[in-house]
Amino acid sequence: MMKIYDAPTGPYPARVRIALGEKNLQSCVEFVLVDLWKGEHKKPEFLAKNYSGTLPVLELDDGTFLAECTAITEYLDALDGAPTLAGGTPREKGLIHMMSKRAELELLDAVSVYFHHATPGLGPDVEIYQNAEWGFHQRAKALKGMHYFDGILKSRPFVAGEAFSMADITVIGGLIFAGLVALPVPAECEALQAWYARMQERPSVKNRVTMSEH
Numbered sequence: 001m002m003k004i005y006d007a008p009t010g011p012y013p014a015r016v017r018i019a020l021g022e023k024n025l026q027s028c029v030e031f032v033l034v035d036l037w038k039g040e041h042k043k044p045e046f047l048a049k050n051y052s053g054t055l056p057v058l059e060l061d062d063g064t065f066l067a068e069c070t071a072i073t074e075y076l077d078a079l080d081g082a083p084t085l086a087g088g089t090p091r092e093k094g095l096i097h098m099m100s101k102r103a104e105l106e107l108l109d110a111v112s113v114y115f116h117h118a119t120p121g122l123g124p125d126v127e128i129y130q131n132a133e134w135g136f137h138q139r140a141k142a143l144k145g146m147h148y149f150d151g152i153l154k155s156r157p158f159v160a161g162e163a164f165s166m167a168d169i170t171v172i173g174g175l176i177f178a179g180l181v182a183l184p185v186p187a188e189c190e191a192l193q194a195w196y197a198r199m200q201e202r203p204s205v206k207n208r209v210t211m212s213e214h
């Protein structure tokens with residue numbers, strides 16, 4: 001049985017949980033809780049699994065560790081030989097990768113930097129270096145990113161085009177994190193709000209937190 005090291009309510013873990021739900025793979029993994037608030041992810045034992053000290057991490061049956069949501073999602077998506085989340089054609093793959101990376105750079109990672117640098121973050125024991133100015137700069141970047149994705153979603157039903165993909169999952173992660181740090185989607189971003197409401201109806205998104213309670 002594969003193992004996922006994560007935290008049930010975390011925005012990055014959410015990305016892999018949504019991917020598992022979309023691919024109907026929830027019963028193929030065992031969840032191992034890592035307590036971020038206690039800094040378990042920065043302890044040598046965990047750093048041996050993921051040098052970057054972040055969640056989630058997927059452990060394969062042969063002992064291989066996969067970190068990075070994008071890498072884990074691509075792996076899970078390819079298992080059945082019918083990739084949907086990372087794209088099938090070269091064009092789809094390129095567009096999805098670009099839009100997912102953009103969602104990290106312009107939204108999700110920016111919100112994360114805001115959280116870790118301009119708020120108490122995970123507390124003084126874990127946040128050993130903070131730069132509030134950088135954090136607020138990233139907060140502004142995230143808000144700008146929301147406007148960008150709003151513009152994208154005015155003209156297409158999903159972030160990378162006509163179908164749900166990893167790029168949608170990454171923007172969802174961004175909005176989950178934004179919700180946790182009280183950074184709401186601006187009212188004028190109507191297309192982004194309508195898309196997010198639709199996304200929250202998907203079973204994979206709805207059931208992600210309780211997925212591990214079996």
Ligand code: GTS
Nearest residue numbers: 007010011012013053054055056068069
């Ligand atoms: N680039 C990584 C990925 O895509 O997997 C980022 C992962 C990440 O930042 N994960 C968060 C983390 O480990 C988990 S959560 O905050 O979403 O629950 N943060 C802890 C830290 O100290 O940065």
